[in-house]
Amino acid sequence: MQGKGEQAPLVSKAPLRGVRPRFARAGPALLAAAVLTLAPLAPTPAAADHGPQGPPLKVRFAPEKDYGPFIYEDSDGVVRGLSMDMLAALAEHANLQLEMLPPRPLNEILAAAQRGEVDLISSLRPTPERAKVLGFTRAYATVPAVLVTLPTGQQPTLLDFQGRPVAVGRGYAVEAFAREKYPAVQWVSVNDDAEGLQKLRLGQVSAVVADVASVHFVADRLGLDAFKVHAGIGFEYPLSFAFLKSRPDIGERLEEGLRLLPEAQRQTLRRQWLEGRQQRGEDPRARWLIRLGTALAALAVLGLAVAWWRQRESVHDAG
Known part of the structure; x- marks a missing residue:
């Protein structure tokens, strides 16, 4: 889950492997079209072959530990995901030299950014609170938050869960939105989407709120099945690269790299990481x-x- 806020450090779980889940699909295919989109970032012909010249700009990149399929540490300790691949690709165009910091939960990364210990964060939703410390590039992907339950013949909304426990990522931007808009829900903060889905499977919560790509990715990775993805809750994550406001030169390089990254390459990365993880449930x-x-x-x-x-x-x- 992304767009997470600045809270106390989290204890991250080690990645697990699993088999591909069998999700319960809801409704016709009219809302099963692509819901994750990359922002149009096509390079201009005049500048397509030229990036920043001179020595590479060194930046300390802090990858998040468990936000697949965008950025995560796999079971071999390798950082992977759409954001990682896109950053590696644009770094060449932007003449950036990445210093990889150890993967950590997002709350710890944001706290480190406030202390000036990191320069670059990926897969982040801009918020007013974060904007006090960070600058943001244009969004390179957008993903909606959805309601997830065990299989049911109903098409519930969050209004149906008043007084019932619903899991949401602790410190995620959607948590503040959900708590404010649906105060009668008994919100249960969890460290990540994997924990939320595990609690749902064990009957400890009645539903989970998470972004649709993360739900499919986590269930696939952990071998979880028999979940039903319902319609969006009216909240989306426009994901951007974030950089320290005190380092606008990094932001300029990132924007240049995004602009110069070929469209065909972006589409290849999108298909690789997002295809098959775009299914969201039927809007009632x-x-x-x-x-x-x-x-x-x-x-x-x-x-x-x-x-x-x-x-x-x-x-x-x-x-």
């Missing part, structure tokens, strides 16, 4: 729209049949 309103459309179509057919019958009777009477 879609069911009523489908029913309404079906009813209107039936009425139209009935109207045509009545008109044809009247015309036939009219011809018969005239004969």
